[in-house]
Amino acid sequence: MTKQNIDILFKKILKEYQIYAPVLANKELFVKKALNIKEIDYSGRIPLNSWKQLFLPDCETLFTYTGNFKKEKANYPKVCAGNMTILDLRALGLYDLVFSEDPYYQQRRQNILVVGFSFGAPNEENFADWKVFSMKLEENILEHVPFDIFLEKDKKGNFKIYSGSIKGQELLEKYKIKEYKNIKFAGLIPEEGPDKRMLELGKSIKKSANHPLWDELDKICFACGKCSLVCPTCFCFDTEDVPDKDSVKRQRLWGNCFYPEFTAIAGGKNYTDTVKKKIKFWYDHKFSRIPAEFKVPGCVSCNRCTLVCPVGIDIIKNLNRLNSKVTKKSAKK
């Protein structure tokens, strides 16, 4: 397939769906609504903001109360998430697990067409520093990420198309694309079992309470919460009751574990009252709780948090320090 074929595919998709995709703005790549398919980026780079806004909006109404709590009939728009990288698909796979019983997520998700994209292997720029998880583009990686359609671009600029769901397959058929391969999703965990590096890291974090790293971070991080804002695997939330004329809306809003009230309870006790405890709490979510519950890493190594941190805190360096055994090993490779 040529780029022209892909353009035609997206043109057809655009007739049915709003397309969100990586779009270049001021030399920086952002997930944005693409008004024109020419805006869609094919560099394979990771956009600075994450895709979570599409799947888990920053504010949504759970119920309207008028004598009893009722879920509103929501009209979720048909949205195409175009050119998501493998890493972001992994984050999406995690949402699918975490929010498997969340009717809001599930209904919204049904109306989203997920189009994945890779340029060879995820490109050098994004991989240069990645010593955290063994995220090589394995042969069968596509079997372990969710998508409807996947576009694989090779070095010559030619494309291969895959379908990863019935929805994707039906769409490709409808658009008269015959040259594609079906991939059956086999869950996020690879055949050889949970990521070994992840398991080791989990153990190290558990034993890290007295590691000097936490004190060092305590001095430099100012708990601005930017890292959590851009992180695709930060999906914590608050709820808030908002009074309207004759009703009350119960809303769900993005939370941020760096903000002051996150773990505060009545009587003044706050379980994360120091910066050090906040960062540990954040790392524990990704490297202790998510792996304990789902057997997959809670960090997809996208490096967004490092890029936005105003004081240059680098998660990958930190993890390597916490897990020095792993560093030695990966250094040998």
Added chain:
Amino acid sequence: MINPYLPYQAKIIKCQKETEDVKLFHLKFTDSARQKRFHFWNGQFVQVGIPGKGEAPINICSQSKDSTKYFELAIREVGQLTKAFHQLKAGDYVYVRGPFGNGWPKMKNLPKKNLLLVGGGCGFIPLKSTAEELSKGYGKKYQVQILYGTSDESQLLFKKQYKAWQKAGIELDLIFDKKRPQHKTVQGAKCGFGLITKLFKTIKIVKDATAFICGPPIMFNFVVKELKKLRFGDEDIYLSLERRMTCGIGICQHCAIGDKYVCKDGPVFRYDQVNNLEL
């Protein structure tokens, strides 16, 4: 798909003042089918709310055997929402989700059948259903001891039941840390003056027992220390922890502690599951 965030309307059948700042609410779901499907175990909690004011996690403190008929909540006024609860009267409505979490272990599964319940302040609320449960003959078969500390006598909860518990063979020891007791006993239960840990020095503590503890965070470490001196094993100590909560189902992250969620994996934990974490 069941909506885990959907609260169900419940009617306040009765409410009474327990102390200056704690009220006991007797509740029933408006939808009787909902009430008939309502099953909980001692130590579990519900998210209970008022439209416009949000929700709070509150332990169910009635007995699980009555779960399909009614349930009770004892609520202490400490902030916005709990203040609003205190303004409600019989006939008013609240909105309830749950029950959530893991409660106290079932007695039949415990290797050590004697029981020591240790409650500090409002931490006594989640122990009430267990105390009641144990009054149905268990206290005659095994040794059961309750240590309950508050700041002074006026703060004692569920006073009316002390006599029945003691009659059922439960030993109840009270201790106040702010104001000396005016009498030697309250409702037949001995009272002392000092911190709850003082009881470990002044009275005989039941041996070969399982301990259930709930109270303010600083109390845990001190009580556990005393229990260790008495050779209680980590696996024989259970704690009910408190954290801020929003979802109640292990997603929102507010209640997280290390690799666990208090809402879903707790609020009751066996000590060996949390002994490397900050309680």
